[in-house]
Amino acid sequence: MALALAGLAGLLVLCGLAAGSEGWSLQWLGGWAAVDNPAAAEWALVLDIRAPRTLGALLTGGLLGLAGAIAQGLFRNPLADPYLLGSAAGAGLGVVLVLAAGGALGHYIGLATASSLLRVGLVGAAFAGAVLGVLLTLLLARGTGRPMVLLLAGVVVGILLSSVSELVTLVSPEALRGKQIFMLGSTSFLGWPGSAVLGGVLLPAAVLAWRYARALDALVLGEDSAASLGLPLRRARLLLVLLMALATGTAVAQAGLVAFVGLVAPHLVRRVVVVTHGPLLLLSAAAGGVLLLAADVAARSVMAPQELPVGVLTAVLGGVYLMVLLRHRQRGLL
Template sequence: MNLRPVWLLVALLCLGIVGVLAGVLVGSTGWADLRDDGMSVILWEIRLPRSLGAWCAGALLGMAGAMSQGLFRNPLADPYLLGSASGAQLAVALALAFTGLSPQASSLAAHVGLTGLAFIGTMVGVGLTLMLARGAEQTLRLLLAGVIVGVVLNALTGLTALWVPDILRTMQAFLLGNTGLLGWSSVAVMAGCGLAALVVGLLAGPALDALTLGEATASSLGIRLPLMRLLLIGAFALATGAAVAQTGIVAFVGLVSPHLVRLLCPLLHGWLILLSAATGGALLLAADVLARALIRPQELPVGIVTALLGGLYLLVLMHRRKQ
């Protein structure tokens, strides 16, 4: 039995625990003063749910990236390339403008409602992409369709923000990625969505392994490709919608996490999805701690930090392959 994936999972989870502790102890004002009686409220009600929520959002994006890359057989696929994030973004903008739902709300019902709307928007975006591409068979056509759908839905989001100027500030924070509004309700919603998506991903792992050999081979092995595609699209749309609804647009986590796992330990898709989730959680949590610590007492949007780190990683990777 190959124990390397097990040890890698344990190491990633330990990194996550260390990251949560760092997120609890490090704030925009510096290290927490544990001798202060009032600090316990800040640690328990603000920093701990924010850190756990950042890990959950990163895990959702990591597993969604692994699912989309396996499903579309493209290492450049991520949760945001197929119109999913644009659809979720438009749904959140419409929710902010017309329904009264808001990321600032603390109630569980509000976060569930916002996640549900983001999930619907994600499914609409992915559905439009698949319709334009006439299926998921031609990768280049699929990516081009995703770009087109993303541009159109982003334009509609901008139009909504101009139509209702009151949401401009909230949408700006949303577009840059923001973990500052995460609370216990956000953690509960993302954990539930993540568990459901992970179960589907693990069950579909063998089918994704067969799909790497080609659609004809997968069909000859008894894989019901239409049903598998539908389930996986629903799973990564749920994961993406939940993450986007709670933290906004956080770049590169879903794209980089599966690449890092393959680099450390090439695996079948079941393990890849699980380890990509753990990697994504650790990455976003580390970025969140950096965002709080770099220019304190101010905070950087976490999406800017992940974009810089992810872009640097891809540049290094491209340089190595060119050599």
């Protein structure tokens, strides 16, 4: 499966470099050494815009796939996703607060200056909000020792932060449009700096998750059986929750709320191969990257020159996949 995912990723990277607002083109392949011709101009476009966006989509999907596999292993629930612990609501609140503050500052420092500050502040605010949401969940649940309590605490924190976000948009209506764009998810703003951040988080997160994957294998047997094996479950569970928060917060900060990738990627892997959590985590990261990159290429191409929000496309495709899966399981029970 790893080879198949690598092949799909390579093919999709080529598609991502070829897909543009005016359709698909490979003219840039001969433009890297050319001067003052259309191929050279397209090569510059690919290098500055399409390449970082393609790489960023692959890395964002990898973070979401990894976080989804961790969540499903921690809660022993195949319907768990990376946004369960309040990270999505926290990120949304952070974005709304920055947008509201930017609208107020625009009256004093000028709209151009406020816009430049917003571009920097939104990423940091989304990441800080996502991490804050998870920390509030951990505080409310008093640690990670009781997974069901932790899950319920995440639901409560998510509702609370979402409510605060709605109140802020009532006070500052100009923040509503920016919030909607963020909630739909988009890879169109990804550049080389964002891709570097995504890669810098994905690599160590994947290594650490692999190292502590034995704890997830042990939890499959139940809490008591896992504790009898002598593994440091409390430390491993806390570290995995923090890794999930870091991966989710980084992905959300760069691309907004991209739905269903973290939920569907581990499902697809488990339907193809039966492996322990170590390989499952890495394969889920690869599958998440392939899924999001495929959705990004489709979002650019389906209605070109217009572009669909990639989060809407992943939500539709992910929802259809889960409906089909549920239908097949119901038939199997009859």
